[in-house]
């Protein structure tokens with residue numbers, strides 16, 4: 001994530017709250033095909049579906065840290081744009097999910113940019129407490145025309161392109177490592193996520209609002225698993241929580257805080273990796289609560305690259321002989337995502353961690 005610079009001058013993350021224990025893998029190790037790093041990635045992706053990736057001391061990693069530092073400033077300024085400007089570029093999930101049950105409408109939500117605070121609900125049916133701003137990979141790569149964006153963003157678009165480029169390289173290392181560790185051809189996962197092909201991949205900024213009052217001590221972003229393949233996340237202030245494997249989302253004791261680490265990205269797998277591996281890899285439920293301790297008085301910003309399979313990729317598992325019980329093997333990624341989005345919008349989908357089964361090679 002960001003350099004230690006951004007961690008200076010913020011209130012401390014408390015020492016007396018339950019945190020999740022996560023493997024830390026170094027980007028240098030991953031890049032050099034270090035056997036121990038590769039084993040750690042596989043173990044983390046099977047057991048928890050989350051790990052820290054330490055970018056420090058690796059040339060691309062150090063350049064990415066600098067880029068993230070700059071984007072954290074830019075991201076704050078984007079959320080500070082006048083409401084009248086942000087309203088010209090609204091994200092319309094609720095209307096497209098609930099109003100038009102039309103696949104094109106659903107897909108188009110990735111092309112939309114600002115989600116205002118309160119547009120969705122938390123588990124208590126109360127309004128959420130965050131805004132987000134999404135930029136699609138397709139526009140940044142030139143696969144389609146760049147979406148209409150505020151002038152302020154256009155002027156800084158190269159920062160987003162650089163962040164996306166670094167993120168793509170890292171996702172490719174992880175995809176290669178996982179495939180090889182699972183005794184599959186190295187390109188197995190990467191070949192279904194080529195950045196030059198249309199997909200729902202986005203760069204996302206999130207602003208979760210400060211929680212100064214007692215009534216704010218509740219969920220900011222509802223618990224979920226990510227739809228896609230790999231998510232890279234940069235956090236400075238706490239607030240992210242991971243559900244303990246085997247725990248229930250309704251049990252507050254089953255949640256563990258993630259302590260953000262300077263120079264480290266948080267990596268987590270999404271549902272597509274579970275589907276492709278017949279359940280061997282894990283996508284774990286997580287949510288944004290409120291920043292813990294004294295941190296709750298600050299607005300919390302995060303930056304993510306959320307990778308999705310290319311639209312036409314097959315969602316048939318790429319390993320495991322027994323497809324009995326695996327659903328949607330005949331769908332393309334796009335059909336699969338639309339189906340999942342519809343089920344979620346109708347309240348039919350159960351949000352639960354998936355995968356982490358014993359590997360059948």
Ligand SMILES: O=C(O)CCC(=O)C(=O)O
Nearest residue numbers: 206226235240288302304
């Ligand atoms: O901001 C965070 O820490 C988590 C965001 C997240 O889970 C998401 O955007 O899917």
Ligand SMILES: [Fe+2]
Nearest residue numbers: 224225226286
């Ligand atoms: Fe997420």
